[in-house]
Amino acid sequence: MGRYELEYPKDATNLVKRHGERGIYALEKIHGLINGSQLLHVSLNPPGSPFPLTLPMIGQMGSFDRPSASLGDPLDLYIHGYVSARMFNVGRDAGAEGVPVCVAASHVDGLVLALSAFNHSYNYRSAVLFGHAVLVTDEAEKMYAMELITDSVVPQRWRNSRLPPTGAEMQSTSILRVKIASGSAKFRDGGVADDKHDLENEEALNSIWTGVVPIYATMGEPVPSGHNRIDLPKYASDFFDDFSRDNKELAINAANKKSE
Amino acid sequence: MGRYELEYPKDATNLVKRHGERGIYALEKIHGLINGSQLLHVSLNPPGSPFPLTLPMIGQMGSFDRPSASLGDPLDLYIHGYVSARMFNVGRDAGAEGVPVCVAASHVDGLVLALSAFNHSYNYRSAVLFGHAVLVTDEAEKMYAMELITDSVVPQRWRNSRLPPTGAEMQSTSILRVKIASGSAKFRDGGVADDKHDLENEEALNSIWTGVVPIYATMGEPVPSGHNRIDLPKYASDFFDDFSRDNKELAINAANKKSE
Numbered sequence: 001m002g003r004y005e006l007e008y009p010k011d012a013t014n015l016v017k018r019h020g021e022r023g024i025y026a027l028e029k030i031h032g033l034i035n036g037s038q039l040l041h042v043s044l045n046p047p048g049s050p051f052p053l054t055l056p057m058i059g060q061m062g063s064f065d066r067p068s069a070s071l072g073d074p075l076d077l078y079i080h081g082y083v084s085a086r087m088f089n090v091g092r093d094a095g096a097e098g099v100p101v102c103v104a105a106s107h108v109d110g111l112v113l114a115l116s117a118f119n120h121s122y123n124y125r126s127a128v129l130f131g132h133a134v135l136v137t138d139e140a141e142k143m144y145a146m147e148l149i150t151d152s153v154v155p156q157r158w159r160n161s162r163l164p165p166t167g168a169e170m171q172s173t174s175i176l177r178v179k180i181a182s183g184s185a186k187f188r189d190g191g192v193a194d195d196k197h198d199l200e201n202e203e204a205l206n207s208i209w210t211g212v213v214p215i216y217a218t219m220g221e222p223v224p225s226g227h228n229r230i231d232l233p234k235y236a237s238d239f240f241d242d243f244s245r246d247n248k249e250l251a252i253n254a255a256n257k258k259s260e
Numbered sequence: 261m262g263r264y265e266l267e268y269p270k271d272a273t274n275l276v277k278r279h280g281e282r283g284i285y286a287l288e289k290i291h292g293l294i295n296g297s298q299l300l301h302v303s304l305n306p307p308g309s310p311f312p313l314t315l316p317m318i319g320q321m322g323s324f325d326r327p328s329a330s331l332g333d334p335l336d337l338y339i340h341g342y343v344s345a346r347m348f349n350v351g352r353d354a355g356a357e358g359v360p361v362c363v364a365a366s367h368v369d370g371l372v373l374a375l376s377a378f379n380h381s382y383n384y385r386s387a388v389l390f391g392h393a394v395l396v397t398d399e400a401e402k403m404y405a406m407e408l409i410t411d412s413v414v415p416q417r418w419r420n421s422r423l424p425p426t427g428a429e430m431q432s433t434s435i436l437r438v439k440i441a442s443g444s445a446k447f448r449d450g451g452v453a454d455d456k457h458d459l460e461n462e463e464a465l466n467s468i469w470t471g472v473v474p475i476y477a478t479m480g481e482p483v484p485s486g487h488n489r490i491d492l493p494k495y496a497s498d499f500f501d502d503f504s505r506d507n508k509e510l511a512i513n514a515a516n517k518k519s520e
Contacts, residue, residue, distance in 0.1 A: 012308070012309065013309055013311060013313075038368045039366050039368055039384070041303075041364055041366070043301075043303040043312040043314045043362065045305065045312060048272070049272065049273055051273060051360045051361070051362050051390040051391075051441070052303040052304060052305060052312040052360070052362045053362055053388075054301055054303045054314065054363075054364040054388060055364075056364065056366040056384070056386050058382075100310045100312070101311070101312070102313055102314045103314075104301055104314040104315075106299050106301070106316040108298045108299055108477075111413060111414065113414065113417070113496075114421075115421065115422045116422045116425075116429065117406065117418055117421040117422075117423075117425070118425060118429040118432075118433060120410065120413060120417075120421075122298070122299075124299070124316070128313075128314060130311040131311075146377065150377045150380065153371060153373075153380060154371065157373070157380075158377055160467075160468060160469075161374075161375065161376060161377040161380075161468060162375045162376045162377075162458055162461060162464040162468060163377075165376075165377070169376065172378075173378060181311070191483070191485055191486070192485040192487075194487070198422055199487060201422060204422040205487065205489055206489060206490070207420075207490070208420060208421060208422060208490070209420075209484070209488060209490050209491075209492055209493055209496060210484070210485040210487065211482050211483050211484040211485045211488055212482070212483045212485075213479050213482045213483075213500060214480035214481070215298075215477055215478070215479050215480070216477070216478055217368075217475055217476070217477055217478075218475070218476055218477075218478045218508075219371075219474070220473070220474035220475070220476065220508065220511060220512060220515075221474070222471050222472070222473045223451070223471050223472045223473070223474070223512075223515040223516055224469070224470070224471040225451055225452040225454075225470040225472075226451070227452075227454065227465065227470065228469060228470045228471055229465055229466060230466070230469050231469075232469055233469055236469060240473060248480065251480060252480060252481075255480075255483040256483055
């Protein structure tokens with residue numbers, strides 16, 4: 001059942017070198033990590049600066065040509081920004097190929113506290129994508145991307161907000177489309193991995209606490225605005241509850257997973 | 261009575277352009293955001309690649325020459341990594357000035373849900389530093405940095421782990437020191453900012469929930485390792501409790517802050 005799983009080909013750009021066994025190249029896993037991140041770190045090289053520049057931005061994987069495409073299909077990354085932001089100025093100047101960018105998404109799922117400081121670690125999930133970014137100019141594609149990105153903040157929020165967008169809103173908002181060249185993901189879960197010589201060290205074993213502390217993002221009690229008139233709708237409360245429960249379960253499962 | 265507050269000079273590299281009123285240049289604020297981040301996103305340009313590369317890493321601000329320096333003083337950034345990692349290979353090849361890097365730290369503190377999708381936002385705190393990274397070769401400085409970084413995971417953990425480091429541990433661990441060239445931070449807190457025309461839109465007001473949903477990282481019940489023999493020590497349990505409480509308070513305060 002099920003077709004084969006698409007992977008980004010390994011090359012010098014995306015290869016996970018340290019702890020290669022933790023490397024993941026499957027599109028579905030990588031795209032899922034990107035879509036599950038409230039913030040992406042988008043890096044590019046601004047013209048004239050000696051340093052790369054990293055901006056926290058909101059984005060989502062999607063396909064304007066085939067909106068029904070699934071997470072494991074080849075997808076573009078749509079990123080939300082403003083016309084005046086540095087990144088988009090760069091995008092405007094760039095040729096047809098676009099601006100080379102690196103997009104990173106990382107989640108810490110727990111602290112791993114070992115006997116030796118050097119065996120301390122995090123449980124984590126991280127993904128990185130490489131590609132070329134261009135400004136979206138087509139109005140229909142822009143609308144598609146804005147719905148996609150708004151619904152990534154709270155599912156169904158787009159259709160439950162004031163529509164349609166005004167002309168000023170459409171004009172003042174910029175969307176970048178990143179054509180993906182490659183990507184990879186890396187994760188760690190499970191318990192403490194101590195060295196044999198430490199596990200035979202009675203003094204260390206008798207004095208040092210070892211284990212995993214799960215860490216997860218929680219959504220708290222919503223604070224209505226001064227002009228809010230209605231009760232929190234179910235599409236929103238369900239999502240806030242799911243978010244907190246899913247993150248907690250994931251971190252606790254990672255902490256309790258038996259290491260191979 | 262305090263002295264003046266040091267700031268990174270504004271220039272083309274670090275200037276906060278969009279929402280310039282949210283820009284912060286004070287060393288103390290920027291260094292505090294970096295030190296409060298469990299993960300930093302470190303970006304550099306690997307030789308031969310068309311794309312910048314972003315790696316999630318652990319780091320901490322410090323001063324080897326003056327360990328008593330405070331958060332608002334000029335400090336270096338120490339980053340933990342492995343000899344085999346791409347970044348450090350780059351570091352080894354680099355000249356005395358070091359590898360140009362950008363280091364970003366970002367926290368999401370809440371969802372801001374407005375009437376119009378275009379006025380949706382996050383409450384957030386983010387910082388970015390620019391500098392040149394070199395490998396630390398001095399053994400004493402390496403030890404200083406490893407204690408600094410271990411204690412950023414859990415305060416006092418270094419002295420409560422198995423010491424001293426073995427020769428193999430010292431050799432297999434690499435530390436980068438980033439000499440900071442500039443930096444800035446940006447934040448948003450407070451409630452919903454809706455446009456006047458939306459606040460006069462009865463249909464929108466009667467059908468759309470608006471407000472802020474606080475988001476905060478929580479540390480869950482610690483999971484002891486199979487070889488753990490002792491109760492969780494107070495230095496650790498206190499920190500886990502403080503972490504969860506402080507993050508929650510910060511996000512809730514940001515959500516309830518009255519916007520100007």
